[in-house]
Amino acid sequence: MPSEPIDPPGIGWTRVSPRYITVRLLGWAAGTLLALAVSSLPLFLLAGMLPGFPPVPAWLLPAAVLAVALWRGLLIPRQVRAIGYAERDEDLLIRSGIFFQRVMVVPYGRMQYVDVSVGPVERAFGLASVKLHTASPATNAAIPGLPAAEAARLREQLSARGQARLAGL
Amino acid sequence: MSTAEGGPAAGPLAPDAAGTWHRVHPVSPLVRGWLALAAIAYFFGRDWFETLFRGDQPWAASGGRIGWTAAAAAAVLLLLVGGYLLSWWFTRFQVTKDHVRVTSGVLFRQHRQARLDRVQAIDIVQPLLARIFALAELKFEVADAGESAVRLAYLPLADAQRLRAAILAHAAGVELDPAHPEEAPEAPEHPVLEVPGGRVAGAAFLSGTTVFLLLVAGAAAALTAALDAPAAAAVLLPALFGVGAGYWSFFSTAYNFRAAISPDGIRLRYGLLETRAQTVPPGRVQAVSVSQPPLWRLKGWYRMRVNVAGYGVAGENAAARTTLLPVGTRADVMQMLALVLPDPGTEDPLAVFAAGLDGTGSAGGFQTSPPRMRWLSPLAWRRNGYAATATALLMRSGALWRELVVVPHERTQSMALHQGPLARRLGVADLRLHTTVGPVDPRVLQIDAAAARRLFDEQAARAAAARRAGRPERWLEAPPQAGPPDQALRAEEQPGERAGGGTAPRGAGRMEGGNSAGPEDGGTQDHGRG
Numbered sequence: 001m002p003s004e005p006i007d008p009p010g011i012g013w014t015r016v017s018p019r020y021i022t023v024r025l026l027g028w029a030a031g032t033l034l035a036l037a038v039s040s041l042p043l044f045l046l047a048g049m050l051p052g053f054p055p056v057p058a059w060l061l062p063a064a065v066l067a068v069a070l071w072r073g074l075l076i077p078r079q080v081r082a083i084g085y086a087e088r089d090e091d092l093l094i095r096s097g098i099f100f101q102r103v104m105v106v107p108y109g110r111m112q113y114v115d116v117s118v119g120p121v122e123r124a125f126g127l128a129s130v131k132l133h134t135a136s137p138a139t140n141a142a143i144p145g146l147p148a149a150e151a152a153r154l155r156e157q158l159s160a161r162g163q164a165r166l167a168g169l
Numbered sequence: 170m171s172t173a174e175g176g177p178a179a180g181p182l183a184p185d186a187a188g189t190w191h192r193v194h195p196v197s198p199l200v201r202g203w204l205a206l207a208a209i210a211y212f213f214g215r216d217w218f219e220t221l222f223r224g225d226q227p228w229a230a231s232g233g234r235i236g237w238t239a240a241a242a243a244a245v246l247l248l249l250v251g252g253y254l255l256s257w258w259f260t261r262f263q264v265t266k267d268h269v270r271v272t273s274g275v276l277f278r279q280h281r282q283a284r285l286d287r288v289q290a291i292d293i294v295q296p297l298l299a300r301i302f303a304l305a306e307l308k309f310e311v312a313d314a315g316e317s318a319v320r321l322a323y324l325p326l327a328d329a330q331r332l333r334a335a336i337l338a339h340a341a342g343v344e345l346d347p348a349h350p351e352e353a354p355e356a357p358e359h360p361v362l363e364v365p366g367g368r369v370a371g372a373a374f375l376s377g378t379t380v381f382l383l384l385v386a387g388a389a390a391a392l393t394a395a396l397d398a399p400a401a402a403a404v405l406l407p408a409l410f411g412v413g414a415g416y417w418s419f420f421s422t423a424y425n426f427r428a429a430i431s432p433d434g435i436r437l438r439y440g441l442l443e444t445r446a447q448t449v450p451p452g453r454v455q456a457v458s459v460s461q462p463p464l465w466r467l468k469g470w471y472r473m474r475v476n477v478a479g480y481g482v483a484g485e486n487a488a489a490r491t492t493l494l495p496v497g498t499r500a501d502v503m504q505m506l507a508l509v510l511p512d513p514g515t516e517d518p519l520a521v522f523a524a525g526l527d528g529t530g531s532a533g534g535f536q537t538s539p540p541r542m543r544w545l546s547p548l549a550w551r552r553n554g555y556a557a558t559a560t561a562l563l564m565r566s567g568a569l570w571r572e573l574v575v576v577p578h579e580r581t582q583s584m585a586l587h588q589g590p591l592a593r594r595l596g597v598a599d600l601r602l603h604t605t606v607g608p609v610d611p612r613v614l615q616i617d618a619a620a621a622r623r624l625f626d627e628q629a630a631r632a633a634a635a636r637r638a639g640r641p642e643r644w645l646e647a648p649p650q651a652g653p654p655d656q657a658l659r660a661e662e663q664p665g666e667r668a669g670g671g672t673a674p675r676g677a678g679r680m681e682g683g684n685s686a687g688p689e690d691g692g693t694q695d696h697g698r699g
Contacts, residue, residue, distance in 0.1 A: 006588045006598050006618055008626050090633040101593075104585035105629050109636050135312055135478060136582040136603035167579075167636040 006101050011093060013084030019125045020145025021080045026121055028076060032069040039065040085143050090165070092132065092158065094141055106141045109167035110134045114158050116151050130154050190261040197323040198253030200298050205249060213242040262321055264332065266339055269309060269319050283318045285340040286643050287311045289453050289479040291333050292490070293446040295326070300444065305329040309336070310479030312605065318479070330355065337433040337448065342643030358431035361508065362501050364494075368470070369423045372496035375464040378415040382408070422486070423495030428505065432645060435508050437493070447490065451644045453477055454509045455580045456602075456609040457493060459502055459526060460572040471502045471526065475509070476607025491608050499526065510577060514559030521556060525563045525573040535565060536624075538615045541595060546615060555600075555613045555624065560635070562602070562628060564613050574611045576602050578628075578635035586625050588618065600624055 007013075043058040078098050086093040091107040115131040122128060128151035132141040146154065199206070216238060260273040270282045292308040299305060304323035311318040324332065334355040385408040393402050424441040434450035455476040465471070473494035480490050494505050506522060507513070515521050515534075524533025529551035531537065537554035538546065546553065548568035556563045562581075564574040581602055588598040598621035602611040613624070 006586050006593075006622060008622055091629060099590050101588045102585050103625070104583060105625070106583040107581075107629070107633060107636065109633075110582050134582040134603065135605050137606060138601070138603040139583045141583065165636075167639055 005095075007095055007103055008093075011086045013086050013093075013095065016080065016083050016143065016145035017125075017127055017147050017150075018080075020083075020127055021077050023121050023125055023127060023145065024076045024080055025073065028069070028073050032066075032073070035065050035069060036062055080145065083143070083145070087157065092141070094143060104139075104141055106132050106134060106139060107165070107167075108158065108161040109165035111158060111162040114155050114162075116155050118148070128152075130158075132158065188263050188265050190263050192257065192261055193321055194302075194304055194323050194325060195257065196302055196304065198250075198257050200296070200302060200304060200323055202249065202253055203298055206246075209242065209245055209249070213238060262319070264336065269336065271319050271321070281319065283309060283311050285336055286342070288336065288340045288450060290450070290477050291336060291448045293326075293329050293333060295440075295444045297442045299323050307332060310477070312478035317484070333448065337450065340450065340643065341433060341645035343645050356431040356433040358429040358436055361428045361430055361504055362494075362497070363428070364423060364426040364496060364501075366424065368496055369420055369426070371468065372423070372465065372470055373416050373419045375462070375467065375470075376415075376419060377462050377464075378412050378419070380462075380464065381415075382412045385412075418488075419495070422489035422492070426495055428494070428508070430508050434644075435493075439489070439495070445486075445489070449475075449477055451511075452579075452639075454493075454577075456574060456576045456604045456607065456611050457506070457509050458572055458574045458609040458611075459506070460567075460570065461527070463569050465496070466527075466571075469499060470496050471499065472496060473502060473505055474608045476604050476609045478605040481606045482608060488608070499523070502526065506575065510561055510575060512560050514561060518558075521558065521563065522573070525556065525565050525575075527571060528565075535563075536616065536620055538597065539617045542597060542615050545595070550615070553614050554616065557624075557627070557631065562611075562631075564602075564611055566612075566614060574609055576604060576611045578631045579639045580604065581628065581632040581635075584625065584628060586621055593618075597621070600628075602628075 039062045042061065046058050075098070079096075082098050082101075083094075083096045085095070090109075091105045093103065093105050095101070095103045112133050112135055115133065116128055117131065118128045122145075126148050127145050128148045129142060129144040130146055130151050131143075133139065134141075143154070255275050256273070259275050259278075260271070262269065262271045264270075267285055268282050269285060270280065272278065272280045288309060289312055290310040292306075292310070294306040294308060295304070296306075302323075303326050305326045306320060306322035307324060307329045308317045309319035309321075321329070321332075337356065338354070385405060389402050389405045392404065393399060421441040421443075422439060424439065425444075426437070426439040429436040429438075431448075434448055434453065437445075437447040437449075439445060455478060457473060457475045459471050459473050461471050471494070472492070474491050475493045477491065481487055482491070484490075493509070494501060497505070503519065503522060507518075513521070521533045524535055528535070529537075533556060535554040535556045537552070538550040540550070542550040542553075549566065552565055552568050552571070554565050556565075561575050561577045564576070566572050566574075582605070583603045585601050585603070586598050587601060592598055592615070596618050597615045598618045599615065600613040600621050604611060613621070616624070
């Protein structure tokens with residue numbers, strides 16, 4: 001893959017915590033188990049009804065699910081390492097993605113409010129997510145997997161900068 | 170508009186310091202609930218008529234049954250009317266210098282308060298029945314994108330208009346005569362354009378609805394021929410209903426469309442049965458799009474839509490409310506663009522916007538997709554592109570369904586660069602600008618990755634600069650950085666200009682100047698400073 005990213009040059013990205021890889025992998029494992037269980041239902045049903053080996057298509061479904069899940073699981077560490085943010089003077093930059101890359105800029109003056117959320121798994125790893133909201137619902141500016149202290153600092157920093165550069169709608 | 174009503178109780182709907190509470194017009198429940206009443210009348214009336222036409226004596230024969238029917242009807246009616254009356258009695262509103270407050274609800278009380286200077290738009294709506302009673306609903310929108318912040322249904326039309334003028338005057342920051350605070354003059358307005366009825370009919374006929382109808386008719390004909398069963402043509406029926414509804418909704422909302430400009434912003438009026446008058450104060454338009462369905466190219470017509478915070482996309486009549494111009498010629502489009510963007514920020518706005526409307530290539534300063542994209546977008550690659558003026562970003566797209574989106578720099582919320590695997594291989598990227606909820610989706614598609622990155626940086630800088638120089642929320646106040654505070658104060662204390670006729674011709678001249686002669690910097694602050 002040609003690996004020239006679309007990031008603006010000369011930005012010092014702050015990366016999220018490597019522990020977030022574990023959080024994502026745990027979520028991925030749970031999701032994969034569920035998907036495998038559901039996709040294996042035909043297999044069990046057919047195995048119960050017909051004596052002998054169940055037909056091949058019934059095997060194919062869970063196999064395909066597993067293949068996709070493994071591929072996604074392999075991507076997770078790279079995806080997490082691809083998440084980054086940078087605080088500039090006027091705005092916050094957030095990047096994410098390897099295949100589908102996205103670089104977003106959110107001006108401090110446009111922030112309506114900042115969310116800090118912690119799920120049970122994230123809490124166990126001492127992580128938190130920060131989400132910025134502007135007047136536009138298209139602004140999907142979330143930074144997951146921040147260490148709790150960094151999340152609190154970022155929230156305070158963003159609020160202070162938003163206050164200083166407050167603009168209307 | 171407000172003449173000699175000097176007494177404390179005379180101007181019933183004026184914002185006052187005392188904070189008098191008002192109720193909406195007593196007929197309102199009837200106007201709102203007429204459908205339920207009509208349904209009841211139909212249900213019981215039909216029963217009665219049938220009895221009558223069977224030749225029986227309606228009151229004598231089966232007297233018990235009729236009695237019960239009448240009693241049930243009366244009970245339901247009483248409940249309904251009682252409910253309406255209670256809700257009317259418990260709904261009160263108050264307009265003060267800074268806020269509008271509404272309390273409503275019988276069991277679950279609700280108290281709502283909205284800041285006047287946060288107003289995004291004010292509508293005066295008159296459904297058919299309300300027009301008969303000369304009543305109107307006043308809708309006050311703030312940036313929420315959900316339901317209207319404040320809906321006052323219904324007020325006498327004159328009161329609604331006066332209240333709108335008062336709210337806009339307070340929101341604009343006009344200092345009123347302290348002796349008569351209720352005398353908020355209606356801002357003078359200057360008509361800009363109206364859409365002839367014939368053009369509305371023609372536009373409906375040439376719209377995408379007709380294309381759809383032709384496609385369905387062709388499919389039905391093919392089906393009939395293939396199956397040799399004329400009954401197969403019946404599949405046309407549901408499509409016909411949909412098409413009829415499409416024509417009707419376009420015609421009824423675009424009918425008698427008129428636009429005007431006043432110091433309080435853009436005024437739009439339209440409607441066949443239900444009429445609506447919208448006021449969008451200056452600087453409240455977040456994004457505007459000019460689009461052209463393929464068949465409209467024959468006549469050179471365009472449609473304009475806007476994103477205004479508070480209008481949203483899901484609310485009732487959102488499609489009509491977000492329409493800035495249902496169908497117009499290129500001259501109309503240029504005039505409306507001049508209203509939305511008083512300062513186009515370029516030397517030759519006509520050429521730039523014309524290139525955006527139906528130009529291709531780099532005419533007008535547009536930067537398009539690189540030629541290597543012709544394999545992916547054989548028609549659109551010459552159109553896909555952007556151009557930046559000093560005040561706005563122009564985004565052009567579509568070869569068949571042409572569209573031009575204009576976003577003022579100071580209205581950019583946030584933005585994002587996107588690039589998928591295929592786009593990376595081709596060395597292109599997309600830029601999306603985020604704006605408030607609405608029908609306009611500003612984005613630049615498939616431009617060279619290096620150019621996209623440059624645009625991303627430049628646009629962030631331009632938006633930041635525009636925000637710093639942004640105009641105040643109270644649009645007739647002088648901006649804070651314009652001068653020492655005493656100057657700003659003086660500017661506030663000149664309501665006479667607003668009431669006098671002086672503003673209208675000047676505003677008009679500025680508008681047409683923006684259209685033909687070029688930008689006049691600072692035009693937006695003219696009204697306030699005098």
